[in-house]
Amino acid sequence: MGHREDLLEGAKRCLLEKGFVRTTARDIVKESGTNLASIGYHYGSKDALLVEAFIALVETADGFDEAPAGDSGAKGGGPRDGSLERFEQVWANILRGFPQSRSIWMLTFEVITQGERLAGVRDLLVKAQGEGRSGLAALFTGIEESVIPQDLVETEGRFYTTLLNGLMVQWLFDPESATTAEQLTEGMRRVMGRMSGA
Template sequence: MGHREDLLEGAKRCLLEKGFVRTTARDIVKESGTNLASIGYHYGSKDALLVEAYVALVEPMGDGFEGAVGQGKSLERGGLDRFQEVWENIIRSIPESRAIWMMTLEVITQGERLAGVRELLIKAQVEGRRGIAATVIGMQESELTDDVVETEGRLYTTLLNGLMVQWLFDEDSATDAAQLTEGLRRMMARVSSASGE
C-alpha cells in the first residue's frame, strides 16, 4: 500500500476508535505510519480524509441492506413485502455497525464542531439517498430519476435516521420492521380512503 491507502486505513481505524471530534491529524499519522504532509498532499485536509474514511466504512453497510431480499421469493418492486424485508436487514445491521452509526449521530449532534466534515458529508448525502431508494424500491441506482431520489430517497433517509436513533438509544423499545411496515400500510389505506380511491 502507498501513503494514500495507508492514510485511509489509519483514518478508518481512528474513526472507529475515537470518532470525528477526538481524531487528530497526529492520530491518523501515528496509526498509518505516514507523515503530516501526506494528509495535505493526498487528501487536501484532515476533514476531507475523515469524510472519505467515513464513506468507505458506510458503503459496505449499504450492500448489506438488501441482503437476501427476495431470495427464493418473488417480491414486488416497491411492494410492502420488499419494504419490510429491507428494513429487517437494516435493523439487523445496527448492532454489528454500532460504531459507524454512533459516528453518524456524532456528526448530527456535533455539527458546529465539525464544520468542514459536515459540509463535505452534506454533499455526499445525495448518493446516500440514491442508494437507499434503489434498495427499498428494488431498482438499480442508474435507473432512478432525480425526482425519485429527491422524494422517496429523502423519505427513506428520514426513516433510517429515526430508526438509527431509536436503536442506539434503546433497542428494546425501538420500532421493528413489521411495525414500520404496518404503520405505512395503515397510512396508505387512510390516505386512499380520505381521497375516495
C-alpha cells in the first residue's frame, strides 16, 4: 500500500474509534504511519480525507451488497425487480447487517448532528448523499447503477434514503422495537392499496 491507501485506512480506523469531530490530522498520521504533508498532497485537507474515509465505510456496511434471494447477479433477477417481494428482501438484508455496522451508523448521526461544525465538508457530503440515493435505487429496482435514470434516483432513490434514515434512527434507539422488513412491507402494501382505492 502507498501513502494514499495507508492514510485512508488510518482515517477509517480513527473515525470508528474517535468519530469525525474529535479525529485530528496527527491521529491519522499516527494511525497510518505516514506524515502530515501526505494528507495535503493526497487529499487536499484532513476533512476531505475524513469524508472519503466515511464514504468508504458506508459503502462497506453490511447488507447493502447482498442480492435478494434468487438473484442471478448483484442487482438483477430473483424477485421481480421493483416488486414488494424484492422490497421486503432488500430491507431484510439491510436490517440484518445493522448490528455489524452499528459503529458506522453512529458515525453517520455524528456527521448529521455536527453539521454546523463540519460546514467545510458539506459539499462533499451532499455529493456522497446523491451517490447513496443512486445505489439504493439500483438495489431496490434491479437496474444497474451505471444506467439508472436520474429521475428515478431523484424520486425513488430519495424515498428509499428517507426510509433508511428512519429505520437507522429506530434501530440505534432500540433494536428490539425497530420496524422489521415485514412490517415495513405490510405498511407499504396497505398505503398502496388505500391510494389505489383497493
